[in-house]
Amino acid sequence: MLIIKKVRELTAVIASHRNNGYSIGFVPTMGALHAGHLSLLSAARRPRQLSVASIFVNPAQFNDPADFEKYPVTIENDIVLLEKSGCDILFLPTVAEIYPAGWSSPAPYDLGFLETVFEGSSRPGHFQGVCRVMERLLSIVGPDNLYMGQKDYQQCMVVGRLLNLMSSACSLHTCPTLREADGLAMSSRNMRLDAEARKRATGIYQALCFLKAGLRPGPTDPILDKAKKFLDNNAFKTDYLSIADARTLAPVQQWDGLQPVVALAAAWQKDVRLIDNMVLTETRQPIEAGTVIS
Numbered sequence: 618m619l620i621i622k623k624v625r626e627l628t629a630v631i632a633s634h635r636n637n638g639y640s641i642g643f644v645p646t647m648g649a650l651h652a653g654h655l656s657l658l659s660a661a662r663r664p665r666q667l668s669v670a671s672i673f674v675n676p677a678q679f680n681d682p683a684d685f686e687k688y689p690v691t692i693e694n695d696i697v698l699l700e701k702s703g704c705d706i707l708f709l710p711t712v713a714e715i716y717p718a719g720w721s722s723p724a725p726y727d728l729g730f731l732e733t734v735f736e737g738s739s740r741p742g743h744f745q746g747v748c749r750v751m752e753r754l755l756s757i758v759g760p761d762n763l764y765m766g767q768k769d770y771q772q773c774m775v776v777g778r779l780l781n782l783m784s785s786a787c788s789l790h791t792c793p794t795l796r797e798a799d800g801l802a803m804s805s806r807n808m809r810l811d812a813e814a815r816k817r818a819t820g821i822y823q824a825l826c827f828l829k830a831g832l833r834p835g836p837t838d839p840i841l842d843k844a845k846k847f848l849d850n851n852a853f854k855t856d857y858l859s860i861a862d863a864r865t866l867a868p869v870q871q872w873d874g875l876q877p878v879v880a881l882a883a884a885w886q887k888d889v890r891l892i893d894n895m896v897l898t899e900t901r902q903p904i905e906a907g908t909v910i911s
């Protein structure tokens with residue numbers, strides 16, 4: 618695996634592979650890698666495709682400076698994991714390389730309704746920061762295929778919109794969420810959970826499974842109220858737990874039994890904010906044994 622820190626060097630290596638008929642597959646990350654990240658990389662490893670991963674903790678997308686300060690950094694371990702996974706290139710830029718002096722921030726991205734709900738309303742400016750770094754990374758790497766995780770459902774929609782705004786021909790591949798054995802979605806932030814919070818953290822997944830198993834045509838409030846109560850009882854401070862249209866994220870108060878819907882959750886376990894989601898209208902899975910929500 619090549620580790621490249623400079624934009625100029627990266628663009629030269631990518632151009633030479635392109636000239637040799639390779640496509641470019643790109644997996645952007647903020648590091649502290651886990652199996653979820655590596656699953657994106659394995660999707661990117663295709664014949665005649667150069668796999669490029671980036672690690673860059675983007676200050677522009679942290680609306681809370683304390684969250685940025687506390688973001689885990691495990692770069693040596695990340696390099697070992699990427700090497701083992703067969704990654705071709707790791708792009709590891711500095712902040713100055715991504716946002717050089719003289720680089721001016723583009724005009725705000727028109728993200729429309731997407732920026733007004735869920736992560737958009739809870740973390741003002743977050744998606745503008747995501748778009749800023751993604752536009753920059755996309756213009757540097759120039760991928761044919763971009764791999765991102767459904768774990769960040771709304772982010773995938775935002776990046777899809779950014780690709781449209783950029784008139785990019787790059788294909789976005791949304792990859793399934795990888796989970797721990799107890800259902801907790803893998804996340805770099807999980808390593809900040811203490812033993813007690815880690816045990817309870819699976820409650821988000823259980824609440825989503827409960828919604829998936831119990832959703833019926835009619836008003837969505839009653840089942841959401843039960844799921845929220847379950848989170849309360851497990852010491853979560855819930856930011857949001859909602860059912861929304863899976864294609865637009867418009868909240869769904871009344872489900873007609875046909876509309877594709879997703880449940881989205883963000884909740885704090887002590888000082889760690891966790892997010893997760895589940896498409897409720899995909900094939901239903903049986904609820905985990907031992908999960909009791911009433």
Ligand code: AMP
Pocket residue numbers: 645646647648652653654656657764765766767768769792793794795796802803804805
């Ligand atoms: P991050 O490093 O948190 O910015 O994540 C980098 C990419 O990995 C994003 O596209 C995430 O959606 C994806 N990702 C994070 N957690 C998971 C997971 N548990 N399963 C699959 N993809 C994930």
